[in-house]
Amino acid sequence: MATVSRAISNPAIVSEATRQAVEAAIAETGYTLNFTARNLRQQQVGGVLALVPNLANPFFSQILSGISEVLRSHHLSLLVMDTTAVPDQPAMTVLGPYLTRSRSDGVIVLDGQMDPHLFARAGCPPLVQACEWIEGLSAPRVLADNVEGGRLAARHLTDLGHRRILHLTGPEGSSLTTSRREGFLRGLAQAGLPAPDDSHRMTGDFTARFGQQVAAHLLAMPDRPSAVFCDNDEMAIGLMHGLIAAGLSVPRDISVMGFDNIEMAAYCSPGLTTIRQHRARLGRRAAELLLAQMKGQTVTDHVTLGVDLVVRGSTGPCAET
Amino acid sequence: MATVSRAISNPAIVSEATRQAVEAAIAETGYTLNFTARNLRQQQVGGVLALVPNLANPFFSQILSGISEVLRSHHLSLLVMDTTAVPDQPAMTVLGPYLTRSRSDGVIVLDGQMDPHLFARAGCPPLVQACEWIEGLSAPRVLADNVEGGRLAARHLTDLGHRRILHLTGPEGSSLTTSRREGFLRGLAQAGLPAPDDSHRMTGDFTARFGQQVAAHLLAMPDRPSAVFCDNDEMAIGLMHGLIAAGLSVPRDISVMGFDNIEMAAYCSPGLTTIRQHRARLGRRAAELLLAQMKGQTVTDHVTLGVDLVVRGSTGPCAET
DNA sequence: CCGCGTCATGTAATCGGTTTCATGTGACGT
DNA sequence: ACGTCACATGAAACCGATTACATGACGCGG
Numbered sequence: 001m002a003t004v005s006r007a008i009s010n011p012a013i014v015s016e017a018t019r020q021a022v023e024a025a026i027a028e029t030g031y032t033l034n035f036t037a038r039n040l041r042q043q044q045v046g047g048v049l050a051l052v053p054n055l056a057n058p059f060f061s062q063i064l065s066g067i068s069e070v071l072r073s074h075h076l077s078l079l080v081m082d083t084t085a086v087p088d089q090p091a092m093t094v095l096g097p098y099l100t101r102s103r104s105d106g107v108i109v110l111d112g113q114m115d116p117h118l119f120a121r122a123g124c125p126p127l128v129q130a131c132e133w134i135e136g137l138s139a140p141r142v143l144a145d146n147v148e149g150g151r152l153a154a155r156h157l158t159d160l161g162h163r164r165i166l167h168l169t170g171p172e173g174s175s176l177t178t179s180r181r182e183g184f185l186r187g188l189a190q191a192g193l194p195a196p197d198d199s200h201r202m203t204g205d206f207t208a209r210f211g212q213q214v215a216a217h218l219l220a221m222p223d224r225p226s227a228v229f230c231d232n233d234e235m236a237i238g239l240m241h242g243l244i245a246a247g248l249s250v251p252r253d254i255s256v257m258g259f260d261n262i263e264m265a266a267y268c269s270p271g272l273t274t275i276r277q278h279r280a281r282l283g284r285r286a287a288e289l290l291l292a293q294m295k296g297q298t299v300t301d302h303v304t305l306g307v308d309l310v311v312r313g314s315t316g317p318c319a320e321t
Numbered sequence: 322m323a324t325v326s327r328a329i330s331n332p333a334i335v336s337e338a339t340r341q342a343v344e345a346a347i348a349e350t351g352y353t354l355n356f357t358a359r360n361l362r363q364q365q366v367g368g369v370l371a372l373v374p375n376l377a378n379p380f381f382s383q384i385l386s387g388i389s390e391v392l393r394s395h396h397l398s399l400l401v402m403d404t405t406a407v408p409d410q411p412a413m414t415v416l417g418p419y420l421t422r423s424r425s426d427g428v429i430v431l432d433g434q435m436d437p438h439l440f441a442r443a444g445c446p447p448l449v450q451a452c453e454w455i456e457g458l459s460a461p462r463v464l465a466d467n468v469e470g471g472r473l474a475a476r477h478l479t480d481l482g483h484r485r486i487l488h489l490t491g492p493e494g495s496s497l498t499t500s501r502r503e504g505f506l507r508g509l510a511q512a513g514l515p516a517p518d519d520s521h522r523m524t525g526d527f528t529a530r531f532g533q534q535v536a537a538h539l540l541a542m543p544d545r546p547s548a549v550f551c552d553n554d555e556m557a558i559g560l561m562h563g564l565i566a567a568g569l570s571v572p573r574d575i576s577v578m579g580f581d582n583i584e585m586a587a588y589c590s591p592g593l594t595t596i597r598q599h600r601a602r603l604g605r606r607a608a609e610l611l612l613a614q615m616k617g618q619t620v621t622d623h624v625t626l627g628v629d630l631v632v633r634g635s636t637g638p639c640a641e642t
Numbered sequence: 643c644c645g646c647g648t649c650a651t652g653t654a655a656t657c658g659g660t661t662t663c664a665t666g667t668g669a670c671g672t
Numbered sequence: 673a674c675g676t677c678a679c680a681t682g683a684a685a686c687c688g689a690t691t692a693c694a695t696g697a698c699g700c701g702g
Contacts, residue, residue: 001652001688001689001690002651002652002653002654002689002690002691003650003651003652004689005688005689005690005691006650006651006690006691009690013649013650014650014651015649015650015651018650018651030442030443030444032421032422032423032443032444033418033421033423033688033689034361034423034687034688034689035418035421035423035424035689036357036360036361036366036423036687036688036689037361037423037657037687037688037689037690038688038689038690039357039657039689040355040357040358040361040656040657040658040659040687040688040689040690041656041657041688041689041690041691042657042689042690043657045357047400054386055382055383055385055386055389056379056382056383056386056601057379057382058377058378058379058382060382061376061377061378061379061381061382062376062377064376064401065375065376065377065403068376068401068402068403069403072402072403072415077400077402077419077424078400078401078402079368079398079399079400079401080385080389080399080400080401081389081393081398081399082386082389082390082393094393097354097356098398100353100354100356101353102353102354102355102356102357102358102658103356103398121351122351122353123351123353208584208585208587208588211588212588237585237588237589238588240588240590241587241588241589241590241592244590245590263529264529264558264585264589266529266562267529267532267533267558267559267561267562267589268558268562268585268588268589268590269561269562269565269566269589269590271562280377322658322659322660322682323659323660323661323681323682323683323684324680324681324682325659326658326659326660326661327660327661327680327681330660334679334680335680335681336679336680336681339680339681354658354659355657355658355659356659357657357658357659358657358658358659358660358687359658359659359660360659360687361657361658361659361660361686361687361688361689362658362659362660362661362686362687363659363660363687364687423688
């Protein structure tokens with residue numbers, strides 16, 4: 001048995017003759033290695049857990065794709081867990097048992113709305129936060145430059161002459177919402193515009209359906225904004241759909257901007273002006289940071305990935321100026 | 322140790338006093354169960370592997386979501402593996418080691434283009450095919466009724482008076498392509514139309530980009546079709562985008578249909594007429610079939626899930642009639 | 643010819659639980 | 673008072689690999 005083990009995991013240290021004998025025996029008997037036994041002995045699992053708020057959201061699947069790519073090259077597998085699928089049980093009960101060294105060698109958290117205490121317990125494996133971050137959790141973060149993205153959006157719209165701009169944000173409490181809002185306000189200020197009042201901010205939930213519903217609200221506003229900046233593309237696409245269905249023209253009557261540059265942003269009509277995030281790269285960086293931690297290095301970096309403006313057909317000059 | 326094990330996994334058989342003592346000791350020492358050890362002894366892994374052609378494709382993430390839901394309720398975790406991420410190495414080398422009972426308790430294959438020999442080896446865990454199937458692999462299948470979907474599409478378009486219809490299919494060799502084509506042809510025949518010649522069929526790759534490129538081709542056709550049926554929504558949306566960018570109006574100048582009813586189908590402009598597949602339900606059924614197999618039942622069913630027509634704005638009466 | 647180092651391989655301990663089996667305790671019926 | 677039985681718990685085997693250690697064969701220098 002010991003020789004077989006050596007022949008499989010470190011062929012160099014067995015003689016050529018026995019290596020071939022082992023190989024032949026394996027082929028003959030149909031032997032397969034038991035990875036559970038190996039993992040028990042070697043005190044590692046061979047897999048990394050990703051905690052995703054919503055698996056059905058294409059935004060995350062591209063990040064997962066990047067993570068998966070890096071993990072694969074290190075012979076690690078990817079476990080995926082949907083944090084919203086938790087029914088009414090406390091998250092601790094459901095997720096708790098998975099946040100253990102014996103369940104995964106590392107964890108990548110893509111959800112910003114979780115309880116930091118979940119990760120503070122003994123036996124929790126190395127941790128990296130990606131995309132969003134959790135208030136009160138100090139684990140390394142890999143984030144897009146959301147502040148800069150918000151600023152670029154404000155800049156783009158003000159350059160086009162827009163002055164009354166509705167900001168359709170993400171949910172309250174999300175780190176994404178806070179930073180994008182911050183950048184957006186900064187951008188307005190840089191353009192010399194006064195800070196907008198609360199009637200020009202709406203809190204959304206990142207779904208296209210919500211964006212569509214906002215269209216009606218927008219049409220009823222007394223002093224209708226000439227542009228809308230949405231905190232993600234889904235909401236922007238839903239909004240455009242609602243506006244067009246109501247007979248408005250985008251961008252002639254109203255400009256719409258998104259954030260993320262999901263694939264569909266390029267293929268809806270008109271094409272959606274948005275802020276590009278490199279999701280696959282973000283996933284790769286997160287996986288790399290995690291691997292470094294798993295090797296024992298203490299990583300404290302907070303990586304920020306650049307974003308840029310992608311101009312398409314959904315934004316145009318303000319009609320009033 | 323034995324008592325602790327009992328207190329944790331089967332509290333009913335220990336006395337109340339010791340149960341509490343164990344609980345207190347756990348809280349005090351920060352003990353966490355080693356799942357690898359448990360799995361080794363119990364000869365199971367506690368996880369199911371999903372083989373996905375492309376993680377970045379939203380189509381699959383919703384199926385995964387359904388799978389994940391069912392697995393979670395049975396205390397199983399979901400491993401996800403992207404089959405395309407395999408570089409130039411033979412799939413056997415990369416995927417082989419994962420298709421073992423010691424790596425996962427079951428496998429759900431969402432990819433129709435894999436080598437059936439991969440799964441024929443000794444030690445391969447229970448298997449279910451979902452969404453697509455592999456030629457020569459007899460494992461149970463959970464599929465949408467693709468033939469009926471194709472038929473419904475043909476029916477809808479012919480009802481609107483269209484007679485020259487381009488069929489933009491999926492890749493050659495995919496089971497999806499074959500069945501949708503079959504249904505489509507059957508639908509045309511039922512409407513009393515002659516079998517279309519090859520100039521009215523194009524082979525695509527399920528990407529929006531490809532759909533967009535088809536727009537140019539379409540405009541150059543001598544006897545331009547009045548409608549296009551695409552084998553998935555991504556291609557249809559890309560095509561619409563291309564047509565609209567070229568100055569055509571959908572559906573006035575040309576009708577476009579998709580297949581799948583992805584979320585974006587409802588939010589693009591015009592809304593996309595398509596065939597609805599219940600992806601989450603498909604994932605759930607697949608997971609349930611796998612669970613049954615894992616319990617030792619021999620499942621040979623090939624489950625077919627119904628589809629239906631969703632009419633939106635992208636299809637309209639044929640202008641010529 | 644002997645001693646020592648090197649290399650390949652066999653032996654046994656180990657990882658950390660689960661589970662079978664044996665033991666001990668107390669309740670209960672006769 | 674004694675036998676029986678149920679029940680809770682401790683002891684030890686077990687899952688299947690890895691790996692430290694021991695052994696044996698062989699080669700080479702003194």
